[in-house]
Each structure stands twice: as C-alpha cells, then as structure tokens.
Amino acid sequence: MAKLKLAKNELLILQERSVILNDGGTDQNLDELVLTSKNLILVDTRREGLFRSATYCKRFPLTTLQHAADGPQALVAKLNGTYWLQVLFDSEVVRLRFPNGSRRTCERWAYAVRQVASGNTTNIPSEDSLPPDIANLVDSAKDLVGGFVVGGKPKIDQKAAPARPALRSIRCPGCHAPLTGKQGSAATCPYCDTVTTL
Numbered sequence: 001m002a003k004l005k006l007a008k009n010e011l012l013i014l015q016e017r018s019v020i021l022n023d024g025g026t027d028q029n030l031d032e033l034v035l036t037s038k039n040l041i042l043v044d045t046r047r048e049g050l051f052r053s054a055t056y057c058k059r060f061p062l063t064t065l066q067h068a069a070d071g072p073q074a075l076v077a078k079l080n081g082t083y084w085l086q087v088l089f090d091s092e093v094v095r096l097r098f099p100n101g102s103r104r105t106c107e108r109w110a111y112a113v114r115q116v117a118s119g120n121t122t123n124i125p126s127e128d129s130l131p132p133d134i135a136n137l138v139d140s141a142k143d144l145v146g147g148f149v150v151g152g153k154p155k156i157d158q159k160a161a162p163a164r165p166a167l168r169s170i171r172c173p174g175c176h177a178p179l180t181g182k183q184g185s186a187a188t189c190p191y192c193d194t195v196t197t198l
Helices: 101-118 132-146
Strands: 012-023 026-036 038-050 052-060 074-079 082-087 093-097 167-171 178-182 187-188 196-197
Touching: 012 101, 012 132, 026 101, 082 101, 178 187
Parallel strands: none
Antiparallel strands: 012 026, 012 093, 026 038, 038 052, 074 082, 082 093, 167 178, 187 196
16 A cells, blocks of 8 residues: 555545556556545556656545535446446546456445545445455346346336436526526526526
8 A cells, every 4th residue: 555645634445456547548557546535546656767666646635526416426337348437526537447347346436435525434335245256247147137128117116216306407697607506506607606596
C-alpha cells in the first residue's frame, strides 16, 4: 500500500490493487484504487530514470461528486462485454475496470462510493461474499436470464422500488436559461443567480 498521507479524520474504507483506468480511450494500469471517507484516490507508480520511481496519488474529493435525483453518481456500465465503474465528478469522469472483470466488484465499489458520499460509512462490504469463479458464473447467468422476458413486461415489485421525486424543467425568468430540479424545490440560475421555485 502506498503512503496515502490521509487527513486527520480520514478513514480508509475500500482498497483494490491492479485497477485499470480508461483515460480518453486508452487503458492505464494503476497500482491501487482507494476509497476513504473523504476521497477516491488513484495510485500510480511511474519510472523516473533508470533506477528511480515515484508514486503519484490523484485525489477526487467526494464532495465534488455529481448528484442526480437518485443520489451520487457512481454507476456500473457494460461496454463491449466488460463491466466498468464510472464515477462522475464535477471536474471529470473516472472510468475504471477491475482485473477480474467482475460485475459484482464494480457494483460493490459503486455502492460504497454512493454510501460514503452520502455520509453513511456503515454496512459497506469489504469484499465479495462469493469466490470469484462462482461470482462470475452467477453474474453470467443473471445476464443471460435478465435478457429474456417471459410473458411480456417484467414484473416490478412496487414496494421494493422507491418513489422518485418528480423532476421539472423550466426557463429562468431572469435570463431564460434552462433549469432542472425536483418539483417544488428552489433552483438558483447558474448564469444570473435568480432564485426560482420549480
């Protein structure tokens, strides 16, 4: 583990070795991915000259994580048959994949990032409860079965699905810029600072 130089009240939540970062279409191997109570940290060791190497830590504060109606934006996406963890920060999108290509690992990390960004550091699984080979087999079966719908539309359990707040889009009365947010909430225009109720 690299020397992360954590802040005084910063706690280590999750850590994964040998993660692949997709940076503008090219893959880059990272030494570690670390989730703390305040940051998502990418750790990379680079060679500097013939006999020296240096470790670099790029920190993404969880306070800069983008939020949508369903919470902080840490998502799992499947691109070209590979599962990716995508974390949307204000400054950039961090797209990562894990060496085992496991959907479960991506979902565990996305869940942990969302929970920590929301201020909840309890009940975060530190590792998968199934061995990797069995977990991949189960996930493959779920993908296959999930692709088929028997008898029309899939049945949705109304009790399990939380109601999402209604979103509303209007034009700013001051400068006519588009504003979007939860219906009934106050929105401040980023262009002219006019406060409007949606």
